[in-house]
Amino acid sequence: ASEPDTEEIPSPDLVSEATRVLMENWRGLYTVPASGLYPHQWSWDSAFIAVGLRHVSPRRAQQELESLLGAQWADGRLPQIVFASGRDDEYSPGASFWRSELIPGSAPVPTAGLIQPPNHAWAALLVHEADPEESRRRRFLDRAYPRLVAWHEYLRRRRSDEAGLAFTVHPWETGMDNSPAWDAPLAAVRGTFGGNVPRPDLRHADVTERPSNAEYEKYLSLAATYRDAGCDDSVAATPFRVTDPGVTALWIRSELALGRIAEELGIEADHADRAAALTEALEDLWDAELGCYVPVDRVSCEPQRFRSITGLLPLIVPDLLHVDELLGTLHGEHFRLGRSVLVPSFDLTAPEFDTSRYWRGPAWFNTAWVLVNGLLECGLETEARVLADTMGARAVESDFAEYLDPITGAAHGTRRFSWTAALSLDLHV
Numbered sequence: 526a527s528e529p530d531t532e533e534i535p536s537p538d539l540v541s542e543a544t545r546v547l548m549e550n551w552r553g554l555y556t557v558p559a560s561g562l563y564p565h566q567w568s569w570d571s572a573f574i575a576v577g578l579r580h581v582s583p584r585r586a587q588q589e590l591e592s593l594l595g596a597q598w599a600d601g602r603l604p605q606i607v608f609a610s611g612r613d614d615e616y617s618p619g620a621s622f623w624r625s626e627l628i629p630g631s632a633p634v635p636t637a638g639l640i641q642p643p644n645h646a647w648a649a650l651l652v653h654e655a656d657p658e659e660s661r662r663r664r665f666l667d668r669a670y671p672r673l674v675a676w677h678e679y680l681r682r683r684r685s686d687e688a689g690l691a692f693t694v695h696p697w698e699t700g701m702d703n704s705p706a707w708d709a710p711l712a713a714v715r716g717t718f719g720g721n722v723p724r725p726d727l728r729h730a731d732v733t734e735r736p737s738n739a740e741y742e743k744y745l746s747l748a749a750t751y752r753d754a755g756c757d758d759s760v761a762a763t764p765f766r767v768t769d770p771g772v773t774a775l776w777i778r779s780e781l782a783l784g785r786i787a788e789e790l791g792i793e794a795d796h797a798d799r800a801a802a803l804t805e806a807l808e809d810l811w812d813a814e815l816g817c818y819v820p821v822d823r824v825s826c827e828p829q830r831f832r833s834i835t836g837l838l839p840l841i842v843p844d845l846l847h848v849d850e851l852l853g854t855l856h857g858e859h860f861r862l863g864r865s866v867l868v869p870s871f872d873l874t875a876p877e878f879d880t881s882r883y884w885r886g887p888a889w890f891n892t893a894w895v896l897v898n899g900l901l902e903c904g905l906e907t908e909a910r911v912l913a914d915t916m917g918a919r920a921v922e923s924d925f926a927e928y929l930d931p932i933t934g935a936a937h938g939t940r941r942f943s944w945t946a947a948l949s950l951d952l953h954v
């Protein structure tokens with residue numbers, strides 16, 4: 526008798542519906558994270574979106590990254606947000622807050638001055654691999670490579686501490702805005718924004734799901750301080766300064782991707798050495814007792830000793846020293862891989878854990894996608910497949926929710942969210 530055929534057949538619903546979400550959110554040269562709540566182009570969203578878009582249209586996926594790279598600053602930074610014109614009232618802080626045109630060396634288009642995690646070179650390589658012929662014909666990598674190198678150079682020269690690890694100067698830069706890991710560094714920030722906190726986001730999302738007004742006061746005050754220093758890292762006295770394992774892990778993965786891109790272009794470069802040095806430095810963030818990597822507050826010099834999703838993302842780093850312990854943490858009671866929905870963004874057993882408030886517990890599709898790649902890196906193909914399949918099923922069932930309750934699977938945040946669609950699609954074609 527022949528073996529039962531257990532091969533996964535991609536669900537037609539997922540592929541066609543995810544594609545539809547990506548088409549709805551496409552704005553001609555880039556994709557918004559979601560219409561309504563996020564009306565501009567976001568940096569790490571764009572890279573994640575390009576990873577999915579490459580299966581629908583390799584050309585659009587290239588354009589997605591090219592439009593972000595086109596907003597690069599003279600110092601190499603890729604901005605957190607590239608603002609669409611005429612939408613200033615729809616999102617805060619917008620172009621009229623940043624006034625980036627007044628800052629020397631800013632982009633030719635209005636942008637925020639902050640950054641987001643560096644997943645772009647990784648995405649560029651994946652986009653190239655989807656259709657190398659089209660990529661070569663359009664000289665995609667030839668044009669992207671120098672800009673991606675300049676981006677990493679910005680992190681290395683302007684944003685690195687003595688150990689060589691990049692620091693973030695705002696919770697928004699980590700991509701995990703209100704993670705409990707930022708509570709203490711944020712509490713130590715003294716500035717406020719005077720109580721006048723515009724919250725257009727609350728027109729599109731429930732107040733219990735978004736960061737609080739008190740947090741927004743600090744966010745705006747920190748952003749204003751950085752802006753008023755001309756976003757100049759050599760003079761900005763940033764009261765928030767955090768080294769983050771997730772940011773570091775994505776940087777390493779992207780540095781390795783740059784190495785592959787350089788090879789494709791026949792360029793000799795030392796990306797592998799850089800990645801190795803970063804991998805070594807990452808070990809400074811290891812917390813043996815918690816069994817995961819932890820962020821460090823560079824102002825107080827205190828490690829932020831929580832088990833949060835950012836501390837698991839190093840699973841994507843090849844030759845990681847503590848891979849077995851990290852897998853133990855992912856499977857154990859704090860994250861319950863396979864028994865919770867996707868992977869919670871924060872320790873299920875911690876008092877700070879919240880099932881529905883943004884980055885304080887809910888399960889996100891981008892971090893699940895990173896961990897699928899992490900499990901693959903560890904050779905755990907079956908587990909990676911199970912997590913990928915759950916992502917696909919949950920994405921469709923939740924109408925591509927921004928995030929989920931990690932215990933019940935209830936949908937939260939906005940719907941028809943681009944990276945939910947893109948990354949679920951990526952794992953099912």
Ligand code: 2M8
Pocket residue numbers: 558563567569570605697699700701702726
């Ligand atoms: C969220 O962050 C923005 C600020 O950048 C916000 O709260 O308004 C985060 O989930 C971030 O990771 C994401 O890039 C952004 C857009 O999807 O939304």
